[in-house]
Amino acid sequence: MSAIQISHLSKSFATQPVLNDVSLHIRPGEFVAVLGPSGCGKTTLLRTVAGFEPVNSGTITVGDRLFSSPDVHVQPEKRELGIVFQNYALWPHMSVEENVAYSLKVVGMDRNERRVRTQEALTLVGLREFATRRPSDLSGGQRQRVALARCLVTRPGVVLLDEPLANLDVHLRAAMEEEFSRFHQHTGATLLYITHDQQEAMSLADRVVVMNEGRVMQFATPQILYREPANEMVATFIDEGRVIPVTDVQPDGNGHARVAIFGTCVRLRTAVSQPSVAKAQACVHAADLRFAEPGEAGIAARVSRQIYRGGYCQTDITPYAAPELRLSIHSKKEVQPGDNVTFIITDGWVLPQ
Numbered sequence: 576m577s578a579i580q581i582s583h584l585s586k587s588f589a590t591q592p593v594l595n596d597v598s599l600h601i602r603p604g605e606f607v608a609v610l611g612p613s614g615c616g617k618t619t620l621l622r623t624v625a626g627f628e629p630v631n632s633g634t635i636t637v638g639d640r641l642f643s644s645p646d647v648h649v650q651p652e653k654r655e656l657g658i659v660f661q662n663y664a665l666w667p668h669m670s671v672e673e674n675v676a677y678s679l680k681v682v683g684m685d686r687n688e689r690r691v692r693t694q695e696a697l698t699l700v701g702l703r704e705f706a707t708r709r710p711s712d713l714s715g716g717q718r719q720r721v722a723l724a725r726c727l728v729t730r731p732g733v734v735l736l737d738e739p740l741a742n743l744d745v746h747l748r749a750a751m752e753e754e755f756s757r758f759h760q761h762t763g764a765t766l767l768y769i770t771h772d773q774q775e776a777m778s779l780a781d782r783v784v785v786m787n788e789g790r791v792m793q794f795a796t797p798q799i800l801y802r803e804p805a806n807e808m809v810a811t812f813i814d815e816g817r818v819i820p821v822t823d824v825q826p827d828g829n830g831h832a833r834v835a836i837f838g839t840c841v842r843l844r845t846a847v848s849q850p851s852v853a854k855a856q857a858c859v860h861a862a863d864l865r866f867a868e869p870g871e872a873g874i875a876a877r878v879s880r881q882i883y884r885g886g887y888c889q890t891d892i893t894p895y896a897a898p899e900l901r902l903s904i905h906s907k908k909e910v911q912p913g914d915n916v917t918f919i920i921t922d923g924w925v926l927p928q
């Protein structure tokens with residue numbers, strides 16, 4: 576396993592900048608997911624690390640080897656990285672076993688060792704009894720597992736995965752997520768995993784890179800992204816966070832502040848370095864809101880709709896003081912569109928200035 580150091584990386588196609596001053600220091604053995612809206616540069620980032628694209632400026636170093644800089648470009652096959660694509664890229668005329676063993680054959684490994692390594696890899700992904708089948712006789716999930724085994728068999732220190740679950744249905748995706756966790760634990764490899772699926776990124780990765788328009792917005796653990804987003808983009812992107820205006824921010828210097836939200840005083844979390852300011856923005860999630868108890872003071876709002884989600888209701892509300900804002904509360908309380916309600920904000924994060 577190796578560290579991946581990406582420093583001040585920029586990449587343009589013709590005159591269009593696609594990666595802009597991207598710096599990421601990924602630790603050896605870390606599982607890192609790259610998340611962001613369509614077109615933000617995720618795949619281009621992975622392709623520059625894999626060596627399929629040269630870079631315009633900055634450097635990519637894996638372990639102690641400089642792979643890319645404006646003057647250096649190590650060819651993809653010389654980088655010794657494992658790569659798993661969403662379309663599997665299996666050889667259709669070869670059996671499962673032959674597909675997995677192929678790269679070992681290419682490097683001249685002897686037949687017995689090849690067999691042992693291939694059986695090991697197939698066992699790990701639960702496909703030992705499918706060894707003689709052709710890829711066309713497997714399900715999508717099984718094919719993706721062959722692609723994983725084929726990557727695993729070479730024992731790479733770094734594995735790049737480009738939306739490996741994108742072609743699978745919801746149930747298979749859940750099963751394959753477990754597969755990836757096992758794969759990571761078993762190999763100890765450093766994993767760079769591109770996805771547009773937030774749940775996948777948040778449940779699998781040690782840390783997640785959130786990208787937007789070719790830039791890194793935040794690189795942090797899933798918990799930090801959710802609880803302490805660095806800016807408005809991350810706040811609204813992660814788990815449907817809502818950004819609301821707050822005034823009269825009075826920090827206690829200990830990671831909390833008293834703020835006014837629509838005239839009501841609320842205690843929120845802040846950066847320890849948060850200064851006192853007249854105006855700021857705060858991020859709240861549905862889990863941070865609840866209906867006020869009878870007689871309890873809260874913020875007045877109107878219900879716009881209620882959706883039954885199985886076990887709870889999602890109630891969408893609009894505060895009277897901010898008619899453009901849509902907030903959601905998860906609770907069992909049943910209300911009707913148009914009802915007047917009052918709600919309490921129990922938690923939230925003041926976005927750093």
Ligand SMILES: Nc1ncnc2c1ncn2[C@@H]1O[C@H](COP(=O)(O)OP(=O)(O)OP(=O)(O)O)[C@@H](O)[C@H]1O
Pocket residue numbers: 588593611612613614615616617618619620771
């Ligand atoms: N070979 C290329 N030539 C020109 N433009 C390209 C090329 N590859 C990608 N782009 C452009 O670079 C931008 C980023 O593309 P990229 O595929 O990296 O985004 P992405 O975040 O992976 O998107 P998605 O989630 O939709 O796959 C897009 O505007 C895309 O059109």
